[in-house]
Amino acid sequence: MAFLRNIWYVAAWDHEVADGRPLARTLLNEPVVMFRSSQGVHALTDRCPHRFAPLHLGKQVGNALQCPYHGLEFDGSGACTRNPHGDGSIPKAAKVKSYPMVEQDSILWIWMGDPEKADPTLIPRFESLDPENWYIGKDYLRARANYQLEVDNIMDLSHIDYLHASTLGNGNGKNAETTVVQDGNTVHSLRLNRNELLSPELERRNGLPPGTPVDRWLDVRWDPPGVMELVVGNAPTGSEDPRKAPGQIRYFQHLFSPETEHTAHYWFATSRRKDLGPEGERIVAEMIVFLRQPFETEDLPMLEAQQRTMGTADFWELRPILLPTDAPGIRARRVLDAMIKAEQK
Amino acid sequence: MSVCRKPALAARLAYGDRSEKEPAMTLNMLVGKFRRETDDIVSIELVDADGHPLPAFSAGSHIDVHIGDGLVRQYSLCNSPADTDRYVIGVLKDPKSRGGSAALHGMLAEGLRLRIGEPRNLFPLDETADRTLLFAGGIGITPMLAMAERLKMLGRRFELHYWGRSLPRMAFLDRIAASDFKDNVRIHCDDAPEDQRLDPDDVLPNPEAGTHLYVCGPQGFIGCVLERARTRGWLESRLHKEYFGTIVSDDPAGGGAFTIRIAHTGAIIPVNPGQSAVAALAAHGIELPVSCEQGVCGTCLTRIVDGIPDHRDSYLTDDEREANAVFLPCCSRAKSECLVIDIL
Structure with missing residues (x-):
């Protein structure tokens, strides 16, 4: 499986x-340490070239x-800036790999x-995560499952009625229509469910009187x-185009990166425009605590069980039987596969 | 009349004629009389909720019926186009339907409110034809009744042939027997007298200028009639069809006939309207591997040597779609008359 x-x-x-608080994380099987200096955020290979000690156990000294082992110091570019031993001369080869990093x-x-090739303009924008204008509730989970299984999970929300039956589900999803739209390498999963009754919990959180039928849409934008x-x-319920009708809109972000072939990092968030008032700060804080529960206790065990069942086999090799609701997830996989193939040429 | 009438008129004045693709304005209707025609077919009379006259319709027209839960289904109007106070539709509770007709059967009651679209006609009748043949299979009788009423009123020469499995399962027989046009109708079914158990092929004449053929019914019935007509040299311009009294253009599975040629053997395989390419190939002994059968999984991916496919899958990326080098025969069709494909 290539990345x-x-x-x-x-x-x-x-x-x-x-x-002053470096963070270590493995990405695509590579150990990375991130730290923040007066020059911005940096990412280095998390391994001192001297005796291979993990740098994240050390401390930040200036920039x-x-x-932590013998005191060599490395700046954000990966260059060794100080050798406290002998005459202090720095061997030419004493440097660590530095990864381009952008905060946005x-x-x-x-x-x-x-x-x-690291062009920052290629980064997909998440305007709903711009802290200038939005209150944002953020959290993180680690999954012992391939990140593409995580992507499938979000691109096909028909699982809500089953996996989240007692939390987010309402048993009314069977009439929902799922469509897929591709725009360059961006894939949209558009799901519309007419005349739906939300779960009592979601009715309460959306301020809807119990038993209010709504037309609900769940639209996902995926970028590789x-x-x-x-x-x-x-x-x-009942308008020609519910997406254009006056109603409520909520924003959720689901971000996945591979840690290894069979483990993944999962960042999730929800956000509210600041111009809706300071109440929003409390709402997103509560909402993210609420969301963590189904994500951690319902999705995560399923994804990890899936991965255990699949073992090290490739998704396509197992010949999945696919349903119409899989269309967006499959398109995303195929776009990514094509990009990987093109890169390896 | 419902409040929607005026905006509809205004829209027309402002933008000229609306094309068929634009959404029609909706009308608020009440269910008037309804009648169980057979065990699974009910005829339903719809009247304006405020008792106003209804927009006129031409023979062959259909309406969108909003059934609730976001379901919209199309039904042909089967009453006389001369009626201005009601629309009548025939609804088959089809076990294979996607839920709309069964739901309508379930909630049916006099006085039930229903929202419908203004009548649209995608199956228009050429009222100037010298002779008109109406071939109806099963529930496909509905638009034909309106056509028969109209042709009789105009004093035109026409025949209506109506096929069904058995008399008790054929709707509207009483209405036909009591109609002005009863002498123009022939009923064909398995339990009818011998001389009436005729195949469409038996009553289909050779083409003659000025004669038009209209076919409506199940896909297999339409495909069979059209194939025979084409074999006999009927011109496409004189062949008219509508599936089940519903509109195929709204149905992603529907679509016209095309031909597949197998590149290395030269075998030619016709794909009938509504039949999938995979099914047509299988009927000729060529089994392609399939899994999802709805264009999601890519199992049946097939290489195209020549011709332009009509991609209806969700599997191919935009680049692959534009390249037209492969297609998914489980659901996709052809824009060109013939697709040459590369399979062994």
Whole structure:
């Protein structure tokens, strides 16, 4: 299973890497340490070239990371800036790999491919995660499952009625229509469910009187390799185009990066426009706590069980029987497969 | 009249004639009389909720019926186009339907409110033809009744042939027997007298200028009639069809006939309207591997040597779609008359 290299991956939430507190994470099987200096955020190979100690166990000294074992210091470019031993001369080869890193829309984006090609304008925008204008509730989970299984999970929300029967589901999803729209390498999963009764919990959280039928849409925008914005809206049932009818719109973000072939990082968030008032800050904070429960106790065990069942086999090799609701997830997989193939040519 | 009438008129004035693709304005209707025609077919009379006259319709027209839960289904109007106070539709509770007709059967009651679209006609009748043949199979009788009423009123020469499995399962026989046009009708079914158990082929004449053929009914019936007519040299311009009294253009599975040629053997395989390419190939002993059978999984991916496919799958990426080098024969069709494909 190959990974796409020349693409921006999510490496962390902005708040996960605080000044003076390096964060270690494995991405695409490579150990990476991130830290924040006066020059911005940096990502280095998390391994001192001297005796291979993990740099993240060291401490930040000014704009450099100091190796915890013998004190060599490395700056954000990966260059060794200090050798405390002998005459202090720095061997030419004493440097660590540095990965291009950009902070945008509350996310630390990392480029795992050819640094020459790391164009920040290629990063998909998440305006709903721009902390200037939005209150954002953010959280993180690690999954012992391939990140594409995670992508499938979000691209096909028909699982809600089953996996989330007692939390997010309402048993009314069977009439929902799922369509797929491709725009360049972006794939949209558009799901519309007419005349739906939300679960009592969701009715309460959306301020709907119990038993209010709504037309609800759940639209996902996917960008490679696995970053998604889910826009959920509802409008009083019966309008020609519910997406254009006056109603409520909620924003959720689901971001996945491979840790290894069979484990993944999962960042999720929900956000509210600041101009809707400071109440929004409390709402997103509560909402993200609420969401973590089904994600952690319902989705995660399923994804990990799926992975165990699949073992190390490739998804296509197992010849999945696919349903119409799989169309968007399959398209996303195929777009990604084509990009990986093109990159390996 | 419902409040929707005026905006409809205004829209027309502002933008000229609306094409068939634009959404028609909706009308608020009440269910008037309804009648169980057979065990699984009910005829339903719809009247304006406020008692106003209804927009006129031409023979062959259908209406969109909003059944609730976002379901919209099309039904042909089967009453006389001279009626201005009601629309009548015939609804078959089809076990294979996607739920709309069964739902309508279930909630049917006098006074039930229903929202419908204004009549549209995708199966228009050439009223100037010297002779008209109406071939109806099963529930396909509905638009034919309106056509027969109209042709009789105009004093035109026509025959209506109506096929069914058995008399008790054929709707509207009483109405036909009591109609002005009863002498123009021939009923064909398995339990009819010998001389009436005729195949469409038996009553289909050779083509003659000025004669038009209209076919409506199940896909297999239409495919069979049209194939025979084409074999006998009927011109496409004189062949008219509508499936089940519903509109195929709204149905992703529907579509016209085309031909497949197998590149290395030269075998030619006709694909009938509504039949999938996979099914047509299987009927000729060529079994392609399939799994989802609805264009999601890509199992039946097939290479195209020549011709332009009409991609109806969700599997191919936009680039692959534009390249037209492969297609998914489980659901996709052809824009060109012939597709040359590369299979062994």
